[in-house]
Amino acid sequence: MTILEGAAQQKGSSLEALHSRITELGVRTGSESVKFVREDRDAR
Numbered sequence: 563m564t565i566l567e568g569a570a571q572q573k574g575s576s577l578e579a580l581h582s583r584i585t586e587l588g589v590r591t592g593s594e595s596v597k598f599v600r601e602d603r604d605a606r
Contacts (some may be wrong), residue, residue, distance in 0.1 A: 570580045 564597050566580065567577060
């Protein structure tokens with residue numbers, strides 16, 4: 563999330579605007595990405 567916030571700030575956007583644009587483009591992540599994020603979170 564920090565990476566996305568930093569990228570949005572550098573471009574003069576907000577996370578909300580970034581989310582809207584990603585949704586408009588129909589970008590989706592694979593089911594594997596959820597697994598990776600949860601494994602990383604649970605390892606902490």
